[in-house]
Amino acid sequence: MQDYEIAVVGGGLAGSVAAFALARGGRKVALIAPDAAPVDERTTALMDQSIRFMERLGLWDRISPSAAPLSVMQIIDGTDRLLRAPTAQFKSVDVGLQAFGYNIPNRVLLETLQSAVADEANITRLTGAVEAVAFSDEQVLLTLADGTTVSTAFVIGADGRNSKVRESAGVNTRRWSYPQSAVVLNFGHTLPHDNVSTEFHTPSGPFTQVPLPGRRSSLVWVVKPEEATHLLALSLDELSREVETRMQSMLGKASVEPGPQAWPLSSLMADRFGKGRMALVGEAAHAFPPIGAQGLNLSLRDVIALSELLSTVSDRPIPSDAGDRFNRRRRADIMSRTFGVDLLNRSLLSDFLPVQMLRAGGLHLLSSAPPLRNLVMREGVEPGRGFRAFVETLREEIRR
Numbered sequence: 130m131q132d133y134e135i136a137v138v139g140g141g142l143a144g145s146v147a148a149f150a151l152a153r154g155g156r157k158v159a160l161i162a163p164d165a166a167p168v169d170e171r172t173t174a175l176m177d178q179s180i181r182f183m184e185r186l187g188l189w190d191r192i193s194p195s196a197a198p199l200s201v202m203q204i205i206d207g208t209d210r211l212l213r214a215p216t217a218q219f220k221s222v223d224v225g226l227q228a229f230g231y232n233i234p235n236r237v238l239l240e241t242l243q244s245a246v247a248d249e250a251n252i253t254r255l256t257g258a259v260e261a262v263a264f265s266d267e268q269v270l271l272t273l274a275d276g277t278t279v280s281t282a283f284v285i286g287a288d289g290r291n292s293k294v295r296e297s298a299g300v301n302t303r304r305w306s307y308p309q310s311a312v313v314l315n316f317g318h319t320l321p322h323d324n325v326s327t328e329f330h331t332p333s334g335p336f337t338q339v340p341l342p343g344r345r346s347s348l349v350w351v352v353k354p355e356e357a358t359h360l361l362a363l364s365l366d367e368l369s370r371e372v373e374t375r376m377q378s379m380l381g382k383a384s385v386e387p388g389p390q391a392w393p394l395s396s397l398m399a400d401r402f403g404k405g406r407m408a409l410v411g412e413a414a415h416a417f418p419p420i421g422a423q424g425l426n427l428s429l430r431d432v433i434a435l436s437e438l439l440s441t442v443s444d445r446p447i448p449s450d451a452g453d454r455f456n457r458r459r460r461a462d463i464m465s466r467t468f469g470v471d472l473l474n475r476s477l478l479s480d481f482l483p484v485q486m487l488r489a490g491g492l493h494l495l496s497s498a499p500p501l502r503n504l505v506m507r508e509g510v511e512p513g514r515g516f517r518a519f520v521e522t523l524r525e526e527i528r529r
């Protein structure tokens with residue numbers, strides 16, 4: 130039997146960051162996951178708060194050469210509906226930032242994390258799937274597929290949507306799906322992107338171009354599942370022409386790179402995010418469509434909260450209610466992001482005129498009211514930041 134303070138189950142992005150951050154916080158950690166992850170051609174836009182966390186972990190210098198800054202984000206209404214929203218543009222300089230965040234290939238993120246995990250003395254990497262998890266007041270017992278048993282004071286379920294840890298802890302989920310798939314690809318273009326990300330809102334869902342270093346961008350293109358099948362069956366030349374047309378040639382000629390993928394879109398939220406000696410992070414706790422670059426940023430906030438709760442050396446041994454504390458702390462953020470993304474996605478799909486009016490009106494308000502736009506931008510970068518800045522501004526006004 131091997132004995133650890135914390136066992137992290139799952140070696141995707143969420144699990145790898147969690148294991149590394151907690152080991153850096155002084156805990157003795159086991160990271161348990163099967164060996165090879167499938168090739169992931171997606172990219173992830175990490176916002177300013179997530180980037181600062183990566184800096185604190187000493188990982189950012191290794192990642193930054195492969196990352197592109199997001200300095201301007203614009204939303205263009207690409208629907209042909211009666212009520213079309215005006216183009217809304219958000220500039221990071223307006224909220225005092227060089228960039229809202231950075232777009233990074235998932236492959237680079239995962240390789241950097243895997244090598245950092247391998248070099249970290251406080252982490253033992255155990256290869257294999259966890260088959261059974263047994264909870265008691267004093268500890269958690271994990272059994273791997275090869276029969277190895279591990280005892281730990283605390284377990285973190287980072288084992289994705291079909292989490293074994295979540296199921297063993299008796300935590301239920303709410304799941305719902307959308308009649309949509311996300312086609313994900315990278316493409317080269319002949320004109321510079323100038324660090325601008327453009328999101329076209331279309332009746333089937335968003336079509337979002339996000340800059341990569343050089344004259345390259347990534348694309349998340351949300352369409353009906355049958356349209357995704359059709360797009361993936363096209364030759365790269367045909368697909369490139371489709372992308373260029375949808376982009377209204379804003380970036381010149383497009384050349385799609387090999388390896389486009391399609392992901393069916395669905396949402397999931399656990400009924401609770403921790404209890405007793407267990408916490409859930411990443412897609413084991415929450416998953417939703419790729420709108421507004423929320424998923425991994427939310428997962429990193431899970432990990433930041435866990436680091437603050439579990440890394441404190443004065444709080445050894447880990448208390449038996451650490452999972453309940455984590456649940457209380459993360460509830461509001463996870464629920465508001467999950468339902469916010471759901472609402473935005475449904476408003477795009479809806480043909481109901483009042484819903485279209487609300488969406489168009491909302492974007493119109495954002496375009497014409499700079500204080501509100503700044504508040505939304507700050508909230509997008511770090512929850513709470515916008516409201517803190519807003520309260521500060523009010524205080525200054527009152528002092529004057």
Ligand SMILES: Cc1cc2nc3c(=O)[nH]c(=O)nc-3n(C[C@H](O)[C@H](O)[C@H](O)COP(=O)(O)OP(=O)(O)OC[C@H]3O[C@@H](n4cnc5c(N)ncnc54)[C@H](O)[C@@H]3O)c2cc1C
Nearest residue numbers: 139140141142143174258259288289411412419424425426
């Ligand atoms: C098209 C698309 C675009 C996206 N774009 C963005 C974006 O721009 N910004 C953003 O923030 N997020 C984005 N996301 C979301 C982001 O990619 C996910 O939040 C993130 O990849 C999820 O990582 P995870 O580690 O939670 O889960 P996973 O990647 O699913 O990892 C789960 C891990 O658990 C392991 N595992 C499973 N079962 C067991 C078991 N029994 N025992 C041991 N190990 C097990 C698996 O092998 C794997 O290693 C996007 C998602 C999609 C679909």
